[in-house]
Amino acid sequence: MLHLRMIVPADRTEAVVGLIGSTVGTTHVVVLPGAARDPVGDVVMCDVAREAGDELLHELRELKLDRVGSIAVENIDLSMSERADRAEEDAPGEGADAVIWEQLAEATHEESTLSFTYLSFMLLATMIAACGVVLDNAILIVGAMAVGPEFGPLAGVCTAIVQRAPRLAVRSLVALLIGFVAAIAATTLFSLLMDWLDLFSESMLDGERPQTGFIWQPDPFSLVVALLAGAAGTLSLTSSKSGALVGVAISVTTVPAAANAAVALSYGEVGQTWGSIEQLLLNLAAIIVSGTVTLALQQKLWRTQRGKLKRRLRRG
Template identity: 50%
Template sequence: MLHLRAICPAERTDAVLAALKAEPGVTHVVLLRGAAVDPVGDVVEADVAREATDQVVASLCDLGVDRDGGVTLEQIDTALSDAADRAEEAAPGDGADAVVWEELLARTGEESRLNATFLSFLTIACLLTAVAVVTDSPVTLVGAMVVGPEFGPLAAISVGLVLRRWDLVRRAALALAAGFPVAMLITAVGTWLGSRTGLFDPDLALAGHELDFVFEVGPFSLIVALLAGAAGMLSMTSAKSAALVGVFISVTTVPAAGYAAVAAVLGQWDICLQSIAQLAVNLVGVVVAAALVLALRNRRGQVRDLGRPLGNG
């Protein structure tokens, strides 16, 4: 279940309570009159079954609560209540299959920002890939996959395409378009310094070894990217968030970028170009599959207009 808190003008409180009571998936309704200071108003709290959340939020936004007050949602890890059990049973569908569109939009919007944290993680992931390449270490490569933050913007592009939120698409595309070149450039500089200082032997760095699959583009590259994109979006739109770790490990987006930087410094342009092609295949495959999964879950009439601009915080 999700915990909902709404701050609403006093003159709309009765309408908000009526909207909550009309939804069978809502329970534990609490009213605190005059408790809100900024913005001024009443505070209404409730626990909502995940599969009923989207309809409840839509009802509150139709009353203007999002404009003149505020609506927040928090995940409830444990709820010991017969009333909560009845609410979940009464709500249509299954909680694991429900898509809370406002939650998804807020989450992908947050993860699609081009900022110092995103660039730092992406750069570290590419540098780890460079270390994995010159040491022929699959374990280090897996670490680079897990550290890489690129799935956030990829998911954001998919959400933006399905919901026609072009502002989200532009922001996520900018994060990827700026982030990968910066990370690859820093990785190239690090590789050049390592080769010049004797940290590794350039002649042996790209010799045939266990990591060649990173730049070997083939039909399975696209298949894996499609499956990873589908699994990632299913994870983000359900309560199965732990599956995202498997998604990170399965696709070679960051490894391909790091491999391309190393190959470019060492003058192996064929490997560099193959790695870039691998990167492109993975990026496109993940976005296409994630968008298709989300489109299939975007049933007619399920999504209201989510047209508010994305926040900057």
């Protein structure tokens, strides 16, 4: 379930409480008159089943509560209440299938912002992957995949396409482009430094690499895996199964492909550089396509559930 905490102007409290009471799947309503100081108003709290949460948030924004007051939403990890159980039973659909679009937009906005932390993780992940490429070490490659932060901007692009949010799309694409360009440039310099220290060598890159050779040789399986990973990653962001995102992160060769391109570039290996870039672009495109399709299907399902909820309210 979700917990909502709202600051409501006194003249709108009755309307907000009435809306909560008429929404299927809500319970535990609390009103604290005059408790809020900034902005001044009443504090209204309630719990709502996740599958009814997006509809309630939509109606609260129709009341312009996000402008004249505030709406805070928290996930409830544990709720021991028969009323809460009944609220979840009354709400149409399953909580695991529900998409809180406002929450998704906020999450993708934060994860797709070009920041020092984002760039730091991107550079570090690519350098780790470079070590894995040269040493033909699959463990380092997996570690680099897990560290890479690129799925945030990818999810931002998918969300922007479905929600028709051009600003989010531009922000996400800028983060992706600058992130990978900076990572490849920095890792190229890192490779040259490691070569100067006699830790990297061209023979190590050109030698047999049974564990990591696939990184710069895209094939149909690369496309299939990227499509599946994009769908799985999107589902992990929109549902309560966020732990699955780690599995997605270590299944697609985006950061390793960038690392291989950088190391190959430092040695003038044009063939490997272009092969790695092709692998990178293929994976990025496949993730965006499958993620967008997954979100579009979820949006269609959400609209169907929303229609059921409205019909239930009219019958009630």
